[in-house]
Amino acid sequence: MTIVSNLPIYAMLVSFLTIFPIIIFGKNQNVREVFTFIAAFTKLYILFNLAKFVLDGNVVVCKLIQVLSFISIDFKVDGFGMLLAIVASSLWIVTSLYSIGYMRSLKEHAQTRYFCCFALALSATMGVAFSANLLTMYLFYELLSLSTYPLVTHNQDQDARTGGRKYLTYLLGTSIGLVLPAMIITYNLTGTLSFNEMGIFGNSIQIGTLTILLIMYLFGFAKAGLLPFHSWLPGAMVAPTPVSSLLHAVAVVKVGVFCIVRILTQIFGINLLSSTHLGTIVCVIAGLTVLVSSLVAISQDNLKRLLAFSTIGQLGYIVLAAGVASKLSVTGSMLHISMHAFGKITLFFCAGAIYVATGKKYISQMVGIGRRMPFTMVAFFIGSLSIIGLPLAGGFLSKWYMVLGTLDVGKSWVMVIYLISSFLNVAYFFPIIYKAFFCTDNESLFPNEIKEAPLAALLPPLVTASITVALFIFPDIFLNLAKIVVGVN
Amino acid sequence: MADQFLVLIVLFPLFVGLLIPIIAYFNKSVVWPLAILSLIGSFWAVFNTATQLLKLDPSSSISYYLGNWMAPFGIEYVVDRFNIMVLFAIICVSLLTTIFAKQVIEKELGDNAANFYSLFLLFITGLLGITITGDAFNLYVLLEIASLTSYGLIALGRGRALVATFNYLIMGSMGACFYLLGVGYLFIKTGTLNMDQLYDVLPLLFDSKAVLVGFVFIILGMWVKMAFFPLHSWLPNAYSLAPTAAACLMAPLMTKVSVYVMIRFMLNVFSTEYVYSVLTINNIIVIMSSIAIIAGSIYALSQKNLKKMLTFIIVAEIGYMVGGVWTGHVDGIRGAIYHITADAFMTLCLFMAVGCIVYRVGNDKLESLKGIFKKMPITMICFLVGGFSVIGIPPTCGFFSKWYLISGAFNSGAWYFIIALIISSLINAVLFFRIIEIGFFGAMSNEKPDYKSLQSIKFNEVPINMWLPLVIVSMILIILGIYTNEIMTNFILNIVPMM
Numbered sequence: 009m010t011i012v013s014n015l016p017i018y019a020m021l022v023s024f025l026t027i028f029p030i031i032i033f034g035k036n037q038n039v040r041e042v043f044t045f046i047a048a049f050t051k052l053y054i055l056f057n058l059a060k061f062v063l064d065g066n067v068v069v070c071k072l073i074q075v076l077s078f079i080s081i082d083f084k085v086d087g088f089g090m091l092l093a094i095v096a097s098s099l100w101i102v103t104s105l106y107s108i109g110y111m112r113s114l115k116e117h118a119q120t121r122y123f124c125c126f127a128l129a130l131s132a133t134m135g136v137a138f139s140a141n142l143l144t145m146y147l148f149y150e151l152l153s154l155s156t157y158p159l160v161t162h163n164q165d166q167d168a169r170t171g172g173r174k175y176l177t178y179l180l181g182t183s184i185g186l187v188l189p190a191m192i193i194t195y196n197l198t199g200t201l202s203f204n205e206m207g208i209f210g211n212s213i214q215i216g217t218l219t220i221l222l223i224m225y226l227f228g229f230a231k232a233g234l235l236p237f238h239s240w241l242p243g244a245m246v247a248p249t250p251v252s253s254l255l256h257a258v259a260v261v262k263v264g265v266f267c268i269v270r271i272l273t274q275i276f277g278i279n280l281l282s283s284t285h286l287g288t289i290v291c292v293i294a295g296l297t298v299l300v301s302s303l304v305a306i307s308q309d310n311l312k313r314l315l316a317f318s319t320i321g322q323l324g325y326i327v328l329a330a331g332v333a334s335k336l337s338v339t340g341s342m343l344h345i346s347m348h349a350f351g352k353i354t355l356f357f358c359a360g361a362i363y364v365a366t367g368k369k370y371i372s373q374m375v376g377i378g379r380r381m382p383f384t385m386v387a388f389f390i391g392s393l394s395i396i397g398l399p400l401a402g403g404f405l406s407k408w409y410m411v412l413g414t415l416d417v418g419k420s421w422v423m424v425i426y427l428i429s430s431f432l433n434v435a436y437f438f439p440i441i442y443k444a445f446f447c448t449d450n451e452s453l454f455p456n457e458i459k460e461a462p463l464a465a466l467l468p469p470l471v472t473a474s475i476t477v478a479l480f481i482f483p484d485i486f487l488n489l490a491k492i493v494v495g496v497n
Numbered sequence: 498m499a500d501q502f503l504v505l506i507v508l509f510p511l512f513v514g515l516l517i518p519i520i521a522y523f524n525k526s527v528v529w530p531l532a533i534l535s536l537i538g539s540f541w542a543v544f545n546t547a548t549q550l551l552k553l554d555p556s557s558s559i560s561y562y563l564g565n566w567m568a569p570f571g572i573e574y575v576v577d578r579f580n581i582m583v584l585f586a587i588i589c590v591s592l593l594t595t596i597f598a599k600q601v602i603e604k605e606l607g608d609n610a611a612n613f614y615s616l617f618l619l620f621i622t623g624l625l626g627i628t629i630t631g632d633a634f635n636l637y638v639l640l641e642i643a644s645l646t647s648y649g650l651i652a653l654g655r656g657r658a659l660v661a662t663f664n665y666l667i668m669g670s671m672g673a674c675f676y677l678l679g680v681g682y683l684f685i686k687t688g689t690l691n692m693d694q695l696y697d698v699l700p701l702l703f704d705s706k707a708v709l710v711g712f713v714f715i716i717l718g719m720w721v722k723m724a725f726f727p728l729h730s731w732l733p734n735a736y737s738l739a740p741t742a743a744a745c746l747m748a749p750l751m752t753k754v755s756v757y758v759m760i761r762f763m764l765n766v767f768s769t770e771y772v773y774s775v776l777t778i779n780n781i782i783v784i785m786s787s788i789a790i791i792a793g794s795i796y797a798l799s800q801k802n803l804k805k806m807l808t809f810i811i812v813a814e815i816g817y818m819v820g821g822v823w824t825g826h827v828d829g830i831r832g833a834i835y836h837i838t839a840d841a842f843m844t845l846c847l848f849m850a851v852g853c854i855v856y857r858v859g860n861d862k863l864e865s866l867k868g869i870f871k872k873m874p875i876t877m878i879c880f881l882v883g884g885f886s887v888i889g890i891p892p893t894c895g896f897f898s899k900w901y902l903i904s905g906a907f908n909s910g911a912w913y914f915i916i917a918l919i920i921s922s923l924i925n926a927v928l929f930f931r932i933i934e935i936g937f938f939g940a941m942s943n944e945k946p947d948y949k950s951l952q953s954i955k956f957n958e959v960p961i962n963m964w965l966p967l968v969i970v971s972m973i974l975i976i977l978g979i980y981t982n983e984i985m986t987n988f989i990l991n992i993v994p995m996m
Contacts (some may be wrong), residue, residue, distance in 0.1 A: 072984045075897065147891040161937065169938055176930055184889065184922045189915060192903045
């Protein structure tokens with residue numbers, strides 16, 4: 009059933025409107041942060057109200073503006089969009105808390121600008137999640153790229169400039185150079201850009217044209233970090249850790265894969281992907297991304313860079329599962345967006361907490377750190393369990409669905425990719441954890457006085473780690489949202 | 498009374514423009530308010546005409562015969578849904594620029610300010626007249642009024658402005674001559690100068706060589722006036738050396754009005770049948786436009802001076818419009834017509850923002866933009882909106898014109914035009930993000946940024962009558978974008994016949 013409601017607009021606007029009080033109260037830190045929290049909780053409240061409708065199997069729509077004769081800026085909330093929105097906005101609360109701990113203990117400059125851009129980026133994420141057609145999605149996608157630039161370059165030094173330049177070159181270059189023409193061509197071929205369960209391409213369009221369009225879309229949404237358009241992501245790790253964690257493990261990259269999965273399932277359609285070679289093309293590109301990035305991750309010594317490459321690999325999983333194009337694997341793909349988000353943000357929070365407490369960025373400097381910061385490292389352990397896909401962490405479930413999905417359509421070679429990649433994940437995460445806890449007193453690089461990070465930086469990883477475990481036991485909300493869209497029972 | 502509005506549009510600025518030198522002799526301080534009043538009067542007339550026109554059937558028009566002499570002897574003023582849009586753009590741009598320009602003119606011109614306003618209003622008169630007239634020869638007269646006043650305006654500029662003016666004068670006169678010759682050929686063959694009548698008679702003469710020559714002269718003349726690459730060489734120096742206020746007015750309008758004249762002749766004098774079916778030169782011109790777009794963008798990239806950079810962006814944008822019209826597909830033509838209005842406001846936004854920067858910083862070199870975000874946040878946000886529109890980021894209007902242009906190119910199979918548009922968007926992105934980077938980091942690309950030195954920069958925005966028009970323009974860019982569909986269905990859809 010279709011429900012018309014303005015709730016999606018409110019959900020998007022809440023964080024946008026907070027920008028004004030944030031600027032007005034910029035001088036008074038405590039008041040300023042209160043507004044961020046008010047907005048974050050209001051947003052989550054609105055989303056849970058919306059979720060009630062969606063979980064009952066409804067679709068919430070609202071029409072904003074008719075901009076072109078057959079295209080308007082529209083919102084449509086289905087399970088998949090709801091899933092991304094809930095993940096992003098619930099993590100916004102945790103990240104805001106973490107930001108306060110991180111930014112204040114490092115006495116960062118321009119914090120007002122930082123919180124403004126954060127709020128704007130969240131609005132853009134909601135916009136992408138709720139968009140009903142490709143044009144709306146493109147609009148908010150661009151807004152997200154632009155609003156996160158000041159965050160990525162927050163330090164305003166030479167590294168930030170290089171990283172920021174790379175960030176914009178990759179993201180804007182691909183979206184203007186590939187998505188824009190692809191979108192206009194799609195519109196001229198089909199006369200619509202609205203998302204549709206069955207896909208919008210009929211049978212009349214040549215497979216060659218479709219192949220070119222598919223490739224343009226896959227690489228055009230460079231936020232998804234598919235090889236060879238991935239290198240902005242490690243570059244963008246120059247940002248402060250809270251930014252890396254929310255934006256580069258959750259909002260920005262998840263928006264990228266969200267767009268691709270949306271297009272694969274609702275512009276091309278699952279049937280078209282599985283009945284032609286288009287699905288295989290997606291699998292090959294995504295499969296290569298998964299393997300190569302995992303191999304690169306093993307050789308990293310900078311913890312944040314390692315996490316960045318691990319993220320690229322996990323994004324590859326999500327696209328890969330959508331490319332397999334069976335109902336189960338698409339469910340897994342959507343589920344993995346949420347599971348990976350909670351796992352990866354835990355890892356980033358831990359990396360940041362280590363940096364705040366000790367100033368260390370490199371893995372080789374972290375021998376014995378588990379003894380001094382046990383809580384942080386336990387959280388790190390749980391996060392990595394989720395990424396690898398081992399039980400007791402949410403990541404296991406999504407991987408389970410993805411693997412089952414490959415068997416459904418007889419693409420068992422894809423399953424091999426999953427397995428190899430999981431081993432590689434173990435190979436880059438476990439040495440860190442092992443060295444952190446198990447070393448002799450002589451080997452340990454940490455004198456006794458180092459303590460855990462301040463509470464505001466320690467609490468968030470513990471919260472997200474517990475959510476990761478909780479999601480293994482109670483995955484219902486995300487699982488049901490994904491199932492509703494795909495139509496699995 | 499009702500029909501008089503058409504002529505009032507032109508008369509307000511004409512008379513006030515002529516009176517200003519006399520009034521200024523007695524009292525200089527009333528000149529600026531008077532100029533604004535005359536433009537408000539003109540705006541009121543345009544507004545009333547528009548409300549009348551919108552009540553009528555979409556394909557109809559309102560005519561006014563000067564001195565009540567009927568065509569072909571008298572001069573006819575016509576307003577239809579095509580030129581009402583252009584008139585709106587002209588009058589809004591003029592009004593906003595005049596409000597904006599007070600301090601800039603006083604600072605740059607001192608005692609000459611009063612004469613400047615006189616030329617300024619006469620230039621606006623010329624442009625309004627070109628747009629509203631339905632008579633091919635009258636168009637020439639008004640074109641010369643606009644051109645001669647613009648030579649004067651540019652010559653008031655700094656440095657080598659005189660050389661640039663001379664350059665422009667030679668090129669501009671040639672363009673006008675070409676146009677006149679073309680009209681002469683048409684008059685010999687048809688015996689009329691009225692556009693409607695030409696439209697009725699010309700189909701009988703489609704295989705005449707003289708008509709072809711006339712067409713080519715008119716189009717070439719307009720290409721010179723609009724600075725279509727490779728006939729653009731006068732534009733960059735002229736517009737970058739002109740006084741800021743003059744550049745803010747001419748850069749958005751002069752070239753766009755020339756594009757309007759070209760499209761007017763193609764659609765409403767020669768008819769689409771002649772242009773796209775009898776002549777088979779579409780492809781060549783679309784290729785030329787693609788080259789123009791890419792060349793303009795690359796030139797823009799190599800400039801170290803903001804105004805110069807913007808002038809080359811204009812050259813590229815002209816390529817957008819010429820190419821769009823000549824694709825010969827309805828979407829392309831619609832896109833080009835939409836882009837006339839959109840580009841006028843885009844260019845105005847950028848030039849005004851640069852005007853503000855020059856007013857505060859003193860020059861328009863890229864390196865003087867260091868740390869500008871902290872110093873002039875309002876100006877820079879508006880500048881960015883203008884920049885996003887040029888790049889084509891939704892929901893600004895630049896995105897939607899690009900949408901139509903690319904659709905037109907796709908449907909007519911002109912893939913090279915699509916590529917040129919995309920490359921130009923990417924280059925524009927580089928151009929504007931280079932500025933963002935310098936402004937945000939407070940250092941040029943070859944210097945080491947240091948945010949500590951940024952802390953010392955103080956907020957120092959321009960006066961309100963400068964930033965308020967700028968904010969209005971940047972909002973217009975977004976509003977135009979959001980209401981693209983309304984504009985298309987109410988105005989542009991009826992101009993372009995289905996083919």
